[in-house]
Structure formats: structure tokens, C-alpha cells
Amino acid sequence: MCARGYIFSGTLPAHMPAAILKALDISIKEPERRAMVLAYAEYLRTGLQAMGYTVLGEKHIVPLWIGDEQLADRFSEILDQRGIFASSIRYPAVPKGQALIRFMPMATHTREHLDRLLDACRSAL
Secondary structure, X not given: OOOHHHOOOOOXXXXXXXXXXXXXXXXXXOHHHHHHHHHHHHHHHHHHHHOOOEEOOOOOOEEEEEEOXXXXXXXXXXXXHOOOOOOEEOOOOXXXXXXXXXXXXXXXXXXXXXXXXXXXXXXXX
């Protein structure tokens, strides 16, 4: 389809709503996981800001503002070469010139994972 309204729409496969319901159930029964994710996000946010990066957001998603789409793609490639998956988010998902890298820490990550990510971001400067 070529209509702009269909860019990000579509029916979810049946297993996706079931997985979402299970995730919600876990998040209610194990609130310590939510606290861990928020703590990890704050750790990333603080570390990235200390390097001079512009970091957006305040919750569990840590958007690293890059701006230029080509730079964001290159940043994503550098992270990928270091074994870190973090795709660039660019137009049309965000306005032109507002590209970013979005990090989403999970409760299953460790502090070592986060430090590895921060080291990779330091090398991408």
C-alpha cells in the first residue's frame, strides 16, 4: 500500500496479544522488574548525558537524539559492530532532522550490559 495512513498499521498476529497479556501479568506480579527497568534507564540516561549526548524521555525508553539521519544510521552500525542492536529511528517515524537511537533496557539486562552499551556509545562520538 502507498497510503501514509497505512505505514505503521496492520493486524497483530494472534501470538502477540497473548504475549502482551502475559507480560502485563508478570509486570503486576513482579513489580521489582519494573523498578529495575526504570533504574537501568536512568543509569543509561545519566551515562549518556555525562558524555555530552542529548537524551530525551524520562521513563523506561531512552531516546538518544542524533538529528541527522545518516549520522543516526552510522551510529546504529557502530553499535551493531560492537554486538549491540539499536536501530535508528528516522523519518517518517520522526520528523526529518530529528533522527534518534532508541534504547529499551530490560529487567534481564545486567549492569555489565549497560556499561558495554555506554562504552560503545563513547566510541561512536
